[in-house]
Structures are given as structure tokens and as C-alpha cells.
Amino acid sequence: MASASELAAMRYAITLSSFGLGTTSPNPPVGCVILDRHGAVVGAGYHRRKGEAHAEVNALRAAGSAARGGTAVVTLEPCNHIGVTPACRQELIDAGIARVVISIIDPTSRGDGGAAVLSAHGVDVETNVIPDETLIVLGPWLVATGRRRPYLTWAYASGGRDSVAADERLTNDLRMTVDLVVGGRPIEEGTPGGHASAHFTIPTDPPSDLRDWLSSCYAAGSRSILLIGDQHSDALRDSLDCVDEIVISLDATSPPAALAAAWCLTPPGFELADIAPGGSGVRVRLRRPILSLPPRCGIS
Known part of the structure; x- marks a missing residue:
């Protein structure tokens, strides 16, 4: 012991x-x-x-x-x-x-x-x-390794007067812990120049078919991806099972209807992981539980 x-x-x-x-x-x-x-x-x-x-x-x-x-x-x-x-x-x-x-x-x-x-x-x-x-x-x-697909975090601002600024704050606050950032700009490394170029490639194609794109990102070395903005909600609607974590920036001035709309986007199977002050409101983090660890799979 x-x-x-x-x-x-x-x-x-x-x-x-x-x-x-x-x-x-x-x-x-x-x-x-x-x-x-x-x-x-x-x-x-x-x-x-x-x-x-x-x-x-x-x-x-x-x-x-x-x-x-x-x-x-x-x-x-x-x-x-x-x-x-x-x-x-x-x-x-x-x-x-x-x-x-x-x-x-x-x-x-x-x-x-x-x-x-x-x-x-x-x-x-x-x-x-x-x-x-x-x-x-x-x-x-571990999640990414077990299923051969990067761990995907979707972060967006709900309500408030300036969602663009809120999304930028989310990007700045969360990007250093992930491999790739996908927002309203070209796909970037979370930490610019942070990976070994011999073992990591930044994808150039946008995520049109999310599952195929995630698999190709995994093959290129990525194990975690941050998707920024509520503009992705339509594309994700049929692929929410690919999302592992959701971070929602809620403005304190938002009416209750806007807050309710944010929660409606949350699929079943997520747990409330954290609530913390962020910007002019609060930042809510939801996460799928890791139910089991992957067995040995003999890869490097």
C-alpha cells in the first residue's frame, strides 16, 4: 500500500x-x-x-x-x-x-x-x-488511445452581447491544454510550434465529415482538439457522440431563455464537472465519464 x-x-x-x-x-x-x-x-x-x-x-x-x-x-x-x-x-x-x-x-x-x-x-x-x-x-x-480518435472539447459562449469576444477568451484560456484549435480561423496548434514536427502534422482540411476528420487527425498525431464557437452546433447535431467535453461561457446578463437554450444543446451522458467564474459570468464544464481504462493494445 x-x-x-x-x-x-x-x-x-x-x-x-x-x-x-x-x-x-x-x-x-x-x-x-x-x-x-x-x-x-x-x-x-x-x-x-x-x-x-x-x-x-x-x-x-x-x-x-x-x-x-x-x-x-x-x-x-x-x-x-x-x-x-x-x-x-x-x-x-x-x-x-x-x-x-x-x-x-x-x-x-x-x-x-x-x-x-x-x-x-x-x-x-x-x-x-x-x-x-x-x-x-x-x-x-487514454480516451483517444482507446478509440483511435482525438478527445474533442466543444467550447462556446451562450447569450451576452459579444459572443465573439467571449469565444476569443475561451480560445486563449483553453488552447494550451490541447493539440489543435478549430475556430473561425485556420486550424492551429494549441501551443504554436509546441509539438515535434517529425511526429505531428496540422490538418489543413476543415471538419466536413467529423468522424473521418477526427480519425485522420489521430493518425497525424493529435490526441486532443478544441472546437470553438456555437456556429458548429448544426454540424455537431448528428455527431454529438464524438464530443467528450463541453465548456459553456454563460453571461450573467443573459435572460433565462438563453441559458435554457445552452442546456438544450447538451446531449445525454454528460456530467457536470466544474462551474467557475469566467469573464462577466460563469463557465460551465460538462464531461462524459471515463467508465473504464483501455486494455493493452500493443501500439507505440
Whole structure:
């Protein structure tokens, strides 16, 4: 059972992993914290983009020799294959890590997975540590990986006098956590220049057939997309099952009818995830629940 220091380290690692949102795709955003033999934090790191060091390697570099005999706390199971970078499970073994605490098992890991290899080398491994909290960051990537289609967030302003300005605020506030932004302008990276160009391509065609377009975006490296504006409501009406999250900016001056109209666009199966102040009103976030994690599928 994870100790108090390990639980605290996992929450630290989850927070670190969020710094990779919008740039790691097609890889997952992962965070890692290294504890020494006494449970003190001696290293931490996160994955920034595909082709660069993974979270475990960055954390081990920060820890140096203090990692030997210590514990690695990581949000996603260490990878088990040599791809663009070395296998993280081997890096942990070579560093002399004695225990690895994992939140979520990686569905894309090759073979039996990194956890099994670590255990076979005498490393104490614990899995399934506060996965619900890890899903705050890793959830969209897991959903996209499980169905081979990016996680789609639709954000729009309802009511108010200047919906264009409200949509721009939504874009500015939400874009850094997604791979692509689709609004009233050419399709853009959420973080301009944030992805590794060798592994990520910005689509040029507008989403005429949403399902086919999403599949092509996934193949091009995208795992999360932000669709901005209520002008997409007609196009989405027959494809709302493709939408995973809805963010609605509600103006405080809007009449009740405008607020009711916003809720009518919300399809069944969504849960209220958050309500927070935003602009001159409130911002409501609705999300489909992640009912289960995808099984291993043997992809990289």
C-alpha cells in the first residue's frame, strides 16, 4: 500500500505531468518523482514532447546517485520498448531503483508491460495508486488511445452581447491544454510550434465529415482538439457522440431563455464537472465519464 509520502509524490507527479499538455502528443503527458531511501524527494520531471526524454529519465537525471535504492513514483507505467527514446523500465533498473509506484497501466506498452519486467528484475512494484486523480490530466489521452480518435472539447459562449469576444477568451484560456484549435480561423496548434514536427502534422482540411476528420487527425498525431464557437452546433447535431467535453461561457446578463437554450444543446451522458467564474459570468464544464481504462493494445 502506498505510503503518505508516496501519495504526496504521486500528486506532485500528476501536477508535473500537466506541463506536458498540448505538446507531448502523440505521446502521453506523464510526470515522475524520485524519492530517496528515506522518502525525501530528490528528483522530478515530466515528458515535454515525443523524441525528447521521458518523465522517468528527466527525474532520474535530477536525482543523480540519490536515486539508488529509492522509489520512482510515476503517473503512467514505464514504457517497455525501445522507440525514439530508451525503454524507461530499463533506465529505472540501471539507476538502482528499488520500488516503483504506478498510477495507471499503459495500454500501449509492448508485451507484458514495464511493470512486469521491473518485477522480474526484483523491483517492488505497486500499481493503481489514485488513478482517478491521474485521469484529470491523463484521461483525454487514454480516451483517444482507446478509440483511435482525438478527445474533442466543444467550447462556446451562450447569450451576452459579444459572443465573439467571449469565444476569443475561451480560445486563449483553453488552447494550451490541447493539440489543435478549430475556430473561425485556420486550424492551429494549441501551443504554436509546441509539438515535434517529425511526429505531428496540422490538418489543413476543415471538419466536413467529423468522424473521418477526427480519425485522420489521430493518425497525424493529435490526441486532443478544441472546437470553438456555437456556429458548429448544426454540424455537431448528428455527431454529438464524438464530443467528450463541453465548456459553456454563460453571461450573467443573459435572460433565462438563453441559458435554457445552452442546456438544450447538451446531449445525454454528460456530467457536470466544474462551474467557475469566467469573464462577466460563469463557465460551465460538462464531461462524459471515463467508465473504464483501455486494455493493452500493443501500439507505440
